[in-house]
Each structure stands twice: as C-alpha cells, then as structure tokens.
Amino acid sequence: MYLSQFNFTLKHVPGKSMGKADGLSRRLDWQEGVEKDNEDQTLIKPEWVREAEMIVEEGNLRKRIKTAQKGDERVVKAVKELKKAGVKMVRDEKWEIEDGVVLKERRIYVPEGELRGEIIQLHHDTPVGGHRGRWKITELVTRNYWWPGVTKEMRRYIDACDACQRYKN
Numbered sequence: 786m787y788l789s790q791f792n793f794t795l796k797h798v799p800g801k802s803m804g805k806a807d808g809l810s811r812r813l814d815w816q817e818g819v820e821k822d823n824e825d826q827t828l829i830k831p832e833w834v835r836e837a838e839m840i841v842e843e844g845n846l847r848k849r850i851k852t853a854q855k856g857d858e859r860v861v862k863a864v865k866e867l868k869k870a871g872v873k874m875v876r877d878e879k880w881e882i883e884d885g886v887v888l889k890e891r892r893i894y895v896p897e898g899e900l901r902g903e904i905i906q907l908h909h910d911t912p913v914g915g916h917r918g919r920w921k922i923t924e925l926v927t928r929n930y931w932w933p934g935v936t937k938e939m940r941r942y943i944d945a946c947d948a949c950q951r952y953k954n
Contacts, residue, residue, distance in 0.1 A: 846904070850895055851886050857896035860887055892931040904930055905942045916952070919943045 854860045864887060867880060879890050887894045895901050908925045909915050917925075923939045932938075943949050 846900075846907075847886060847893070850893055850900060851884075853896045853898055853900055854887050854894065860894065860896055863887070889931045892927065892929055895930050895932045897932075901932055901935075901938060902942070905939060909942065909946070916946065916948050918949070 854864075863880070864882060867882070881888050895904060904926060905922070909917075909922045915922075919940060922943060923936055926939060927935060
C-alpha cells in the first residue's frame with residue numbers, strides 16, 4: 786500500500802553487469818568448462834560410509850521379514866483368507882501381498898520379534914542420520930514398515946536412548 790503512492794519503473798539488470806552484488810554468485814571456479822572444480826573436497830566422511838555399508842550388509846531385511854511372516858501363524862492364516870476371498874480391503878484398510886511379502890497400505894507388515902527392534906535401531910542409531918527425535922524417526926520408520934503399536938514402541942525406544950535424553954531440547 787505504501788509503495789502505491791510512488792511512480793517507479795522496474796528494470797531488469799543482467800547478473801553479469803551488477804558488479805559487487807553478483808560477485809559472490811559468479812566465482813571464477815564455478816564457470817562452465819572449468820575442470821576439477823570439486824577436487825580435494827570431502828563432503829561425507831569415509832567412516833560414515835563404511836558404517837552405513839556395514840548396516841546394509843547385515844542382511845537383506847526384506848527377505849528376513851518375508852521369512853518371519855511365513856512363521857507367524859496369524860499372518861499365514863490372514864494371507865490365505867485374503868487369497869481365497871480375493872479381497873484387498875479388510876476393515877477399511879488395504880492389505881495386499883507383493884512378492885510374497887504382506888503389505889498394509891503399501892507398508893511392509895513386520896511380525897512380532899527381534900526384527901521390529903532392529904528396524905527401529907537401523908533408523909535411529911545410524912551415524913549419518915540417527916537421533917533425530919521421536920517424530921522424525923517415527924515418520925522414517927512408518928514410511929515403509931507397519932506393525933500394531935509401532936508408535937508406542939518407537940516412543941519407548943527413544944525414551945530409553947541415553948543420547949536422545951541427554952541432548953533433548
């Protein structure tokens with residue numbers, strides 16, 4: 786409103802002709818055709834990558850979940866019923882089977898056992914992205930996995946984490 790009482794004209798000035806104001810965004814080493822512009826720059830520490838590789842190499846989690854689902858009688862029975870009835874919706878929730886893995890609303894169902902704790906640990910304790918807080922870790926886990934009481938289990942795990950409690954707030 787205040788500026789409406791003035792009569793002014795907006796004029797485009799190319800960035801190259803702006804001098805000092807554009808100097809920081811036009812560094813010489815960022816020019817096109819400059820070779821080796823990122824030489825000797827480390828963005829991610831090598832030890833972080835090694836630790837992340839170790840986590841991934843600990844086993845194919847999806848295969849282990851598939852094996853655990855086969856051992857869970859409730860899941861086996863539910864899968865048989867779903868296949869027999871040809872139904873995809875149960876109690877307004879979409880259940881399906883993809884490559885032998887049971888999914889609930891496109892998220893992998895994780896049966897009871899040590900896999901649940903391992904999944905939480907993989908998302909929470911990683912050196913690169915761990916200890917981000919209850920809501921962020923819960924969001925990361927529930928993007929791909931589901932089981933009854935997942936948020937309660939996440940809360941218990943994070944409340945018991947010494948590092949999270951020490952640096953909270």
